[in-house]
Amino acid sequence: MSTLDSKVPEGPIKDKWTTYKDNINLVNPANKRKIDIIVIGTGLAGGSAAATLAEQGYNVKAFCYQDSPRRAHSIAAQGGINAAKNYQGDGDSNYRLFYDTVKGGDYRSREANVYRLAEVSANIIDQCVAQGVPFARDYGGLLDNRSFGGVLVSRTFYAKGQTGQQLLLGAYSAMNRQIARGKIEMYNRHEMLDVVKVDGKARGIIARNLITGELERHSAHAVVIASGGYGNVYFLSTNAMGSNVTAAWKTHKKGAYFANPCFTQIHPTCIPRSGDYQSKLTLMSESLRNDGRIWVPKNLEDAVAIQEGKKKPTELSEDERDYYLERRYPAFGNLVPRDVASRAAKERCDAGFGVNKTGEAVYLDFKSAIERYGKEQAKIHNEENASSARIYELGKGIVEAKYGNLFQMYEKIVDENPYKTPMMIYPATHYTMGGLWVDYNLMTNIEGCYAIGEANFSDHGANRLGASALMQGLADGYFVLPYTIGDYLSNDIRTGEIATDTSEFSEAENSVKEILEKLVNTNGTKPVDYFHKKLGKIMWDKVGMSRNATGLKEAIAEIQELRADFWKDVRVPGGINEVNRELEKAGRVADFLELGELFAKDALVREESCGGHFREESVEIDGEQKGEAKRDDVNYKFVSAWEYKGVPSDAQLHKEQLIYENIELKQRSYK
Amino acid sequence: MDLTLKIWRQKDAKSTGKMVTYPISGIEGHMSFLEMMDILNDELIEKGEEPVAFDHDCREGICGMCSMFINGEAHGPDRKVTTCQLHMRMFEDGETIHIEPFRANAFPVLKDLMIDRSSFDRIQQSGGYISVNTSGNTQDANALPIPKKDADLAMDAATCIGCGACVATCKNSSAMLFVSAKVSQYALLPQGQVEAKDRVLNMVNQMDVEGFGSCTNTGACEVECPKGISIENIARMNRELMKATV
Numbered sequence: 001m002s003t004l005d006s007k008v009p010e011g012p013i014k015d016k017w018t019t020y021k022d023n024i025n026l027v028n029p030a031n032k033r034k035i036d037i038i039v040i041g042t043g044l045a046g047g048s049a050a051a052t053l054a055e056q057g058y059n060v061k062a063f064c065y066q067d068s069p070r071r072a073h074s075i076a077a078q079g080g081i082n083a084a085k086n087y088q089g090d091g092d093s094n095y096r097l098f099y100d101t102v103k104g105g106d107y108r109s110r111e112a113n114v115y116r117l118a119e120v121s122a123n124i125i126d127q128c129v130a131q132g133v134p135f136a137r138d139y140g141g142l143l144d145n146r147s148f149g150g151v152l153v154s155r156t157f158y159a160k161g162q163t164g165q166q167l168l169l170g171a172y173s174a175m176n177r178q179i180a181r182g183k184i185e186m187y188n189r190h191e192m193l194d195v196v197k198v199d200g201k202a203r204g205i206i207a208r209n210l211i212t213g214e215l216e217r218h219s220a221h222a223v224v225i226a227s228g229g230y231g232n233v234y235f236l237s238t239n240a241m242g243s244n245v246t247a248a249w250k251t252h253k254k255g256a257y258f259a260n261p262c263f264t265q266i267h268p269t270c271i272p273r274s275g276d277y278q279s280k281l282t283l284m285s286e287s288l289r290n291d292g293r294i295w296v297p298k299n300l301e302d303a304v305a306i307q308e309g310k311k312k313p314t315e316l317s318e319d320e321r322d323y324y325l326e327r328r329y330p331a332f333g334n335l336v337p338r339d340v341a342s343r344a345a346k347e348r349c350d351a352g353f354g355v356n357k358t359g360e361a362v363y364l365d366f367k368s369a370i371e372r373y374g375k376e377q378a379k380i381h382n383e384e385n386a387s388s389a390r391i392y393e394l395g396k397g398i399v400e401a402k403y404g405n406l407f408q409m410y411e412k413i414v415d416e417n418p419y420k421t422p423m424m425i426y427p428a429t430h431y432t433m434g435g436l437w438v439d440y441n442l443m444t445n446i447e448g449c450y451a452i453g454e455a456n457f458s459d460h461g462a463n464r465l466g467a468s469a470l471m472q473g474l475a476d477g478y479f480v481l482p483y484t485i486g487d488y489l490s491n492d493i494r495t496g497e498i499a500t501d502t503s504e505f506s507e508a509e510n511s512v513k514e515i516l517e518k519l520v521n522t523n524g525t526k527p528v529d530y531f532h533k534k535l536g537k538i539m540w541d542k543v544g545m546s547r548n549a550t551g552l553k554e555a556i557a558e559i560q561e562l563r564a565d566f567w568k569d570v571r572v573p574g575g576i577n578e579v580n581r582e583l584e585k586a587g588r589v590a591d592f593l594e595l596g597e598l599f600a601k602d603a604l605v606r607e608e609s610c611g612g613h614f615r616e617e618s619v620e621i622d623g624e625q626k627g628e629a630k631r632d633d634v635n636y637k638f639v640s641a642w643e644y645k646g647v648p649s650d651a652q653l654h655k656e657q658l659i660y661e662n663i664e665l666k667q668r669s670y671k
Numbered sequence: 672m673d674l675t676l677k678i679w680r681q682k683d684a685k686s687t688g689k690m691v692t693y694p695i696s697g698i699e700g701h702m703s704f705l706e707m708m709d710i711l712n713d714e715l716i717e718k719g720e721e722p723v724a725f726d727h728d729c730r731e732g733i734c735g736m737c738s739m740f741i742n743g744e745a746h747g748p749d750r751k752v753t754t755c756q757l758h759m760r761m762f763e764d765g766e767t768i769h770i771e772p773f774r775a776n777a778f779p780v781l782k783d784l785m786i787d788r789s790s791f792d793r794i795q796q797s798g799g800y801i802s803v804n805t806s807g808n809t810q811d812a813n814a815l816p817i818p819k820k821d822a823d824l825a826m827d828a829a830t831c832i833g834c835g836a837c838v839a840t841c842k843n844s845s846a847m848l849f850v851s852a853k854v855s856q857y858a859l860l861p862q863g864q865v866e867a868k869d870r871v872l873n874m875v876n877q878m879d880v881e882g883f884g885s886c887t888n889t890g891a892c893e894v895e896c897p898k899g900i901s902i903e904n905i906a907r908m909n910r911e912l913m914k915a916t917v
Binding site: 048055132143277405409412529582 | 683699701702703705706709710712713715716717719720721722724726727728729730731732733734735736749751752756758760781782785787788789791792795796797799800801802803804805806807809810811812813815816817818819822823825826829830832833856857860862863
């Protein structure tokens with residue numbers, strides 16, 4: 001039944017990538033000048049790929065919907081980037097990073113891809129430092145590290161709480177160098193609306209100029225999708241407002257398989273929702289869990305009093321607090337992986353222990369950290385009899401240096417000072433592990449069409465560890481794709497420029513035009529956001545942190561109904577040939593309305609709990625792990641890769657069986 | 672609360688624009704400024720009118736896309752926030768709020784509150800990088816220790832989000848704060864030394880080509896910068912420029 005060939009090279013896992021690189025076909029520099037590559041998206045994956053491919057000599061056309069490539073949403077990543085440098089001498093290694101990532105992903109990722117990721121991770125840090133990325137340093141001038149969830153070493157490099165920004169600006173600077181040389185043609189404010197296939201190969205795209213509204217044809221010898229994830233299917237997420245699935249979904253509709261759509265990460269530490277008007281949720285970096293302790297009141301009466309505003313968290317003594325992560329998972333404590341932390345918060349809030357008006361919030365408290373750092377600083381400064389106020393002041397200084405911008409962001413949104421009163425947090429959609437299916441070369445099953453970064457499915461299995469998204473994006477773009485794509489393009493040195501005045505391009509352009517016309521001519525009664533919010537609510541309630549068969553079936557029916565309603569009743573003011581933000585949104589929501597159904601369908605088929613996918617029917621019934629997620633390796637140790645067949649409900653499932661030769665499959669325990 | 676919004680409406684780059692008044696009610700203090708704009712737009716759509724076009728994306732103050740000039744201040748009355756982080760609790764019931772695009776010759780208006788900031792990109796393309804290939808074959812990241820103080824200052828400069836508030840605020844529409852932030856980041860790091868002279872010369876030259884004005888040291892840019900970029904960076908850039916020209 002399966003038509004999937006992962007093309008993983010033979011040989012021991014440690015040698016696969018090196019042997020592979022030694023044996024691939026190369027394109028000589030003169031021929032690279034004859035080859036065009038399109039890159040969709042300019043985040044860490046797309047930006048780094050565009051820069052590197054252009055440096056190598058290919059002609060790159062890069063596209064982003066923002067007004068500058070520097071604004072892609074990788075910029076918002078806060079906490080850090082992992083690399084197996086072992087600078088701390090705490091026992092880190094490529095194997096350990098590989099192991100942690102596979103285990104953290106609940107054994108649903110492809111071993112060879114993950115090992116390669118771990119292998120190139122150290123190079124990323126070298127590269128970024130050479131580019132002038134100002135990582136945090138210690139007083140000796142060497143790079144500093146912090147620790148993230150799901151691991152027992154400190155391997156995370158960071159630049160305050162703005163690591164994604166600094167890494168993206170690094171990739172952007174590398175792009176700028178190539179734009180200046182004319183090797184990258186940059187198309188800002190452009191949105192890809194279809195991929196064009198010629199003789200089965202990806203040979204171009206149809207893009208809409210978001211200022212003039214014109215449809216443009218662009219051809220190339222290969223197309224790279226680096227358009228990020230689809231978390232906005234939930235309406236509320238930590239994604240940017242414009243983040244969308246359209247490029248990936250159009251590629252899927254042209255034949256690329258969509259893998260593991262139900263694997264979505266709900267991040268445990270986000271600022272809770274405050275009302276129905278809310279447009280997005282803001283993440284508070286996981287790095288805060290290095291020093292913050294998560295708790296709810298131990299007694300229900302206290303929780304109720306806090307919900308009603310009759311009590312303050314600072315009034316509760318230590319033994320009236322339930323540090324539930326430390327209680328349930330003593331080995332990892334507050335640094336359990338994200339899926340585990342999110343479910344634990346939901347469990348407490350569902351039981352009535354939530355700490356805000358809506359009952360959907362828990363505390364993240366820095367009191368102990370401020371005290372601990374304060375005492376340490378007092379010692380360093382030889383202040384033996386420091387008063388508690390002085391200790392607080394010293395400790396606050398350290399916390400501020402580490403997380404200052406996050407605390408400021410929190411205060412601006414919530415209007416409370418998190419140095420004085422504990423932060424309130426709640427889980428929110430953050431990242432999507434699923435995406436376009438790719439082989440070891442990062443090529444989708446459409447020849448010449450690649451997917452990198454969050455847009456593909458490959459490295460994080462069913463749950464991504466903190467600080468690994470930046471690592472994967474840059475690994476794919478700087479160090480993996482530039483090799484693998486050459487092997488494919490070596491067959492294209494005689495092809496010559498791809499013409500755009502062909503029937504394939506006309507057909508694609510016409511189908512795009514048809515959809516746009518339909519959207520502006522529906523003249524219904526409701527704005528796009530109405531449908532997006534409704535979709536988001538269905539997804540959050542029934543395909544969110546915990547899922548069951550009944551709810552998933554309901555979700556599928558409700559999404560189908562909502563989609564039909566959308567095409568009858570949506571109102572998009574304005575025309576096609578002008579700036580039209582509502583039209584842009586409408587096209588994206590139309591695609592989310594299809595993806596959402598496939599997402600629910602995938603979740604329904606996967607009758608096991610693994611990583612971010614928690615099926616209420618599949619939990620441990622007794623023993624030490626009672627109540628924890630129960631994975632089913634006998635029946636579900638595969639990647640679901642869905643083939644488009646006209647409508648999402650007809651999508652056909654292909655399975656890539658996962659083979660584990662270097663890691664023993666175990667129940668994930670963080671106890 | 673109930674508010675009166677006076678918003679710049681402009682059909683496209685070629686048309687002339689004007690301020691248009693919209694009353695809005697039911698606004699809560701916890702809403703962000705852009706959430707208030709979302710509500711206005713949904714109301715306009717339901718009435719069959721065209722919504723107000725404005726740039727925005729991350730809505731957490733880091734992408735630099737949002738760019739509104741609110742009551743005569745870039746990003747509005749709060750300090751160290753972008754428009755998307757501005758909250759309605761900063762306003763009072765019954766207030767009239769004036770909303771305009773960031774204005775500068777080098778930032779032409781595209782539609783309503785949307786502007787073209789590609790001049791910033793071109794400045795960066797003229798030298799805002801270190802010429803190192805991304806092969807990964809560089810020296811080990813810890814081979815060259817960098818004093819923490821320098822690394823921290825470089826980081827402070829590097830936090831610029833390229834929103835253009837400094838330009839919109841400056842009476843001369845100068846881009847000195849923006850350009851100096853990038854020049855400073857590299858000037859403070861050993862990796863940036865090799866190309867330091869060419870970089871500052873090329874970037875300053877491109878800034879002039881784009882039509883940004885000169886700096887007269889009013890310091891207004893620093894006050895309005897959502898990331899608190901210090902004008903010390905301008906002083907540093909001037910030193911770099913001197914070094915490069917003598």
